[in-house]
Amino acid sequence: MYTYSSAYINYRFETLAQLMACASPLRSGDVLAGVAASCETERAAAQHCLADLPLKTFLKEDLISYDSDEVTRIIMDSRDREVFRDQESMTVGEFRNWLLSEQTTGEVLKKAAPGITPEMAAAVSKIMKNQDLILVSSKIRNVTAFRNTLGLGGRLSTRLQPNHPTDDLKGIAASVIDGLLYGSGDAVIGINPATDNLNTISDMLKMLDEIIRGNAIPTQGCVLTHVTTTLDLINKGAPVDLVFQSIGGTEKLNASFGVSASILKEAKQAAEEIGRGSCGNNLMYFETGQGAALSADAAHGVDQQTLEARAYGLARAFDPLLVNTVVGFIGPEYLYDGKQITRAGLEDHFCGKLLGLPMGMDICYTNHAEADQNDMDVLMTLMGTAGCNFIMGIPGGDDIMLNYQTTSYHDALYLRRLLGLRPAPEFEEWLTAKGIFTPDLLPAENQRLQLGEIKGGLGL
Amino acid sequence: MSIIGNPWTGLKQYTDARIALGRTGASLPTAEHLDFQMSHALARDAVHQLPDYEALKKGAEEIFQMPCPLLDSRAADRTVYLQRPDLGRRLSRESAAALKADGEGKEYDFSLTIGDGLSARALEGNLIPFLKALVPELTAAGLKSAPPVMVRQCRVACGDEVAALQSSKISVVLIGERPGLSSPDSLGVYLTWAPEPGETGDDKRNCISNIRGRGMTPEEGSRKLVWLLKESLTRKISGVALKDEQQSLEGNTIMGELD
Structure with a gap:
């Protein structure tokens, strides 16, 4: 039980999950789940209470039982117990101060990342302002590579x-x-197929392969189909660069997607065996998003942002090239609305980055x-500044x-x-060498050639 | 002129995607920017404007030659509806009581629930043409429909309760689908065998999606629905099991996205 008391206000939170949910900034999914704070005062009280909580609490108390949930097991078993030992004695509030301190550089954060659990990241994010989330994220560069190098400082890929x-x-x-x-596609050229027909997807993979190899583009292709379909296609000899899968923060949610850690592991190994990368060997591509667990009746009374952070805990066990919220x-x-989407985006990006992921x-x-292009303009500008x-x-x-x-x-x-960002270095070199981009990184005025x-290579 | 055009406008023949838009600096030219704004406005209004329920009700009554009561879900308005899908899945207590009183002692093959869903324009543009195509097919197939009902602030699962109250074996729901920028007026049809209010999973539903001017015709949609109704009644199933077979028989059923 957790309590907050002041002269006029007393609040009690029965469980850790309830405390976390009540401390979350308002969003409709937590209201729908019936776990949100009942009023702003209760939310602020929960945030106070959470700030005083020792980080070690999250090592002693499972939000979702270790015995019944493989995501919890992966999070706890894969955690590096040494690299975060000096900070473990902090409270959540002290953790926020430490993250924002000028002494805590990107290097320091990167070293600590394997010792931080998703629940710790989620907890501290709940007591951080939007600018805190942006500033801490901007310190961290999580770099990955397959046919090019993604996530370097001063770079933005698509x-x-x-x-x-x-x-x-x-x-x-x-x-x-x-x-x-238009200079797009250095993160991946990734198609969402409308069907899960094996032949159609195989044809798409072949076409992407022809485009990428035919034009010597330093990038990777992907058809975002179910991991088992990708595995089938690898076994049939299709040109698979990356293994895609939607994942979530509970075993039950992943089961509703038809996946488990063992299937992901099998597909990763199969793709590594054909090893089509040239710069590096990160080849998993995960997508996530707040709210998926509740919509699959797999939330276990935990708020949607904490569950999202747990999905990142699962993702990092697979050294992904790309994680996309x-x-x-x-x-x-x-x-x-736009306000809730913006907040969720900043939280997701922060939690993923803090856990060491290429977000x-x-x-x-x-x-x-209740959102429009203007909300997206704001969020993308924030994301550019957050790295x-x-x-x-x-x-x-x-x-x-x-x-x-x-x-x-x-x-x-x-x-x-706006922000002086550039594409991935190998891709930038390709764009300028081909004359697709001018040296000031805009599309050339004449691109007929x-x-x-x-x-020509596509017969169009 | 500051606009830099793209020499691949010819590729537009292959896709409706917004390609070859040209640029001014890093930005969209004014005309393309405002085109997008108009498309978004149409989709937004489809979600938020109310259909003319009275006119649609009258139209449905003329086609069916039966009364079509106008009912409400438990979602009081659009704002509640959008945030509380659970309330849109249930009839209001008053509506449920009224329907129960009407349905006492009768039995039907199926119930027909007409719901606004997420697009008023889907109902306004496509409901009456669809019903006109459907009713002769139903008559020819000898299928017995309960009096159709129209539900305001309705989600697909609301039809489960309607079917239960009307003692129907099957729930059919005609509903406005989530609007896309290029398809703000798409009507969806959902069929569910022996629906249990509050208990029916999405895997038990068949969907016929994208009935609209530039999509599936009312005639084609009606034929698919009547096929599904007959199969479902004979085999006492719906959903994934039925879908697989229909795909192999008809080749191209599109599965839509629920709600």
Whole structure:
């Protein structure tokens, strides 16, 4: 039991999960789950109470039982007990101060990361302001590599997302060409397929492989299908660069996705065996998002932000190339408006970075959320300053297959120009060597030659 | 002119994606920026504007030659509806009581629940054409429909309660789908065998999605629905099991996204 008392106010929180949930900044998903604070005073009281909690509490007390949940087991068993030992005696409030201190550099944070649990990260994020989340995140660079190097300081990469509602290969190719000529695609060229038909997905992988190899592009391709489908395709000899999977913070949620740690491990090994990387061997691509657990009835009374951080605990056991929090996709019953989406995005990015992950973000919204392009402009600008590894790039920001809006090729140009950010170094070299970009990192005014080269290989 | 165009506008023949938009500096040209704003405005209004329920009710009554009561879910308004899907899945107590009184002692093959869902424009644009195509098919197939009901602030699972109160074997729900920027007016159809209010999983539902001017025609949607109704009644199933077979029989059923 946890209590907060002052002259006029007394609050009691029966469990650690309840304390964490009540300390969370307001969001509709926690209200829907019935775990949110009943009023602002209760929330502030919970935050006070949480700040006084020793970090060690999270090593002694499971939010979701170790015996019944493999995500808890992975989090606890894979934790490095040495690297964070000096800080373990801090309270959550002291942890915030330590994170923000000028002595705590990016190097220090990187060294401590393997000892920090998702629950510790989630707890401290709940008592941090948006600017705290941005400032601490901006200190941390989590660098990964496959065919290029992602996440370096001063760099911002994009996933080129060329989706088509009927998986039409020519339609997809048209969006890929558009994206490449706008300088998008260094994180990955990643297609969400409309079906899970094995032949269709195999054809998409072959096309991506032809584009990437045919034009010697230092990047990787991916079709975002279920991990078991990817495994099938690897076994059939398809050109698989990355293994994609949506994951969540509880075993039950992952079961609803049809995945477990052992399936992920099997697929990772299979992809490592064909080893198509040239710069490095990070080849897992995970997507996550607050609210997924509740919508699958797999939340165990834990608030959605803590569950999201637990998904990162699972992700880091697989040394991923990319982790993408799809922040506004799930809808207003989990994140109601631009304000809640912005806050969730900053929390997700911070928690992932603190845990050592290469965080990117699908800065997005659906048409039934109280959000619009202006909210996305704000969040993407914040993400640029916070040092986000990658964002999405999609023609005009309009995904005609998934029916939502995310960031566009133009948005990446804007963000790079505003903040002086550059694409991944190998990809930047390719863009300028090919004459797709000018030296000041805008698309060249005349791209007929480059268009002809890419198009020619595709028979369009 | 400060706009730099793209020499690949010809690729637009392959996709509706917003490609070859051109640029000014790092930014979208004014015309393309405002086009996007208009598309978003249409989708937003589809979510937030109310359909003309009275006119739709009258239209449905004429086609079915039966009364079509106008009911409410437990979500009082759009703001509540968007944040509390659980309330949109239940009839208000008054509506449930009224429907129960009407349905006493009768039995039907299926109930038809017409719901606003997430797009008013889906109902306004597509409901009446769909019903006009559907009713002759139902008559030809000898299927017995309960009096249709229209539910304000409705989600798919609300039809489970309607079917239970009307003593129907199957719930059919016609509902406005979550609007996309290029498809703000898409009507979805959900069919559920022996629905149990509050207990029915999404894997028990069949969906016919994207009924709209530039998508599936009302005639095609009606044929698919009548096929599903007949199969479901004969085999006493719905959902994933039925979907697989329909795909192999018909080739191209699109599964939509619930709510």
